[in-house]
Amino acid sequence: MKIHTLITDSDELAQLCDRLAKSDFVAVDTEFMRENTYWPELCLVQIANTEEAAAIDPLASGLDMTPLYELLTDNHDVLKIFHAGGQDVEIIFNATGKTPSPIFDTQIAMMAISQSEQIGYSNLVESWLGLTIDKGARFTDWSRRPLTERQIEYAIGDVTHLSKIFPKILKRLIKTGRGMWLNQEMEKLADPDNYRNDPTLAWRRIKAAGRNPQMLGRLKAIAEWREMEAQGKNIPRGRIARDETLADLASHPPKQQSDLAKVRGLSQGWRDNDIGKRLMNTIAKAQPLGDDEMPPRQPRGAPLGKEGALVADLLKLLLKIRAREIDVAARLLTRSDELEMLASGVRKNLPILEGWRYEVFGKDALELVEGRLGFAVEKGRLKMTRVSEDEEIFASAGSDDAVDEETDESGDDSES
Structure with a gap:
């Protein structure tokens, strides 16, 4: 060469x-x-x-x-x-x-x-x-x-x-x-x-709890202000203020400039310097976030609860097994939050249930959630195993019998 x-x-x-x-x-x-x-x-x-x-x-x-x-x-x-x-x-x-x-x-x-x-x-x-x-x-x-x-x-x-x-x-x-x-x-x-660096969209990169329009409006304004300050000085945005500081300011806006000295991540000088004054003006002018700008809600199923969390854990175990079997990175197949949504009952708009991901992993994940797939140990290694229709019927019948027994016992107690 x-x-x-x-x-x-x-x-x-x-x-x-x-x-x-x-x-x-x-x-x-x-x-x-x-x-x-x-x-x-x-x-x-x-x-x-x-x-x-x-x-x-x-x-x-x-x-x-x-x-x-x-x-x-x-x-x-x-x-x-x-x-x-x-x-x-x-x-x-x-x-x-x-x-x-x-x-x-x-x-x-x-x-x-x-x-x-x-x-x-x-x-x-x-x-x-x-x-x-x-x-x-x-x-x-x-x-x-x-x-x-x-x-x-x-x-x-x-x-x-x-x-x-x-x-x-x-x-x-x-x-x-x-x-x-x-x-x-x-x-x-x-x-x-x-890669587009639009200061008006900088707030979307910052993690902030809640969906309050007033808080998100302040976060948008402060994040845009920080981008413009950093660009003007050509310094990293974190040198102006860190993300968690912006989120704190948006959630708990200071009432006067002297309060900036109490904000974690800002120095005492902010209480009376020019950059602190510009920040306070930005907060004062911030408008609530409009409905068209609100972040989309993530699809949610029923609350996971203890049983749902166990199902999600089983799905994560299944993901590890399948990734090992076919020698592929688990992250390419799916993410933990997607498995939790599947465990909670979500069935729409999940990449895991579409295209090649469904064929490679999603189909088995769905069958596990719906009781048609289980785990077995063979020669010391964990593997997936199909649940036969007879086993499903037996499990269902056993569950019904258990309910009947509980009903009978309850009836006996009420009569005594």
Whole structure:
């Protein structure tokens, strides 16, 4: 494989992108810094196909990144391969207003062919290539120039390894017939709505108890205010105030600015400084959340209670068994809250009861809830077992007999 150490020239980058545009796929990775800024600072882009690889320096003076961004977002004939690519996609979206397309994430793909839910890159490389990654450069300051040869070699290795691993994963997916399982997950990763930074919607990311319109209206206003403050200063939003502090302010709004000194997460200076004044003005102007903005209610069945909780536990046990049997990550099949809804009686709008998830796991989960599936121990291993119609009838009859006996005993007591 031909390695281009570091591209800083626009013509060289354009020529590279022209060659890569003829590939079936390219592996992509980025290095960035965001610890001290609101917007992540792109410091390096690595890209490779099966024949060549390069590191591209977006901080190089005069470098035109347009050919690279067009390859990633506008060329739909080339598949873009990432590993745990959410932040990489976010950075590309911030730069272009578009997400890479089409897209494939090896971390997500591993959930369909193994029980790994969030396999790290170094473990991925070791499991597929038998190589140990040098982690020494992982926490380097990528914004400093010049970059060392070791830094560049480490960075390019991320995509050269990925370009070798992807065909192996693809082959396994084809062999198992599980490629379609990933379609929805990859669509989520590439959905631009996940990366649009609309300050008016920032409140939706904050956990707040209750559905009170006044409280949620304050939360929306405060969250938008925090985004604008952080953007204006280009500092992480958490440096202004943490999520739990915003939720507390929305639930228990201070009556006067001096009360801000009593709020957990705010310093004493907020009682009389300008940012505290701006916060109080925001709270004072906040309007109740409109009906059209209220978060949708989650589908709910009957309250779980003790028996329902036991059924949910059985479903979680069934999920572990099935995930182990077919060697798939349990999280790809379903979530705990979905199992609890199934146990409480919900039967509509549950992904577990639709498509491939129903065939692979949902059908058995439903049969367990409805008493047609049980557990057995065979050679020391827990397994699923079907309940025969005779056993169902016997169990039902036994239950009726027990009721009759209780009735008889009750009758005898009343007569005595």
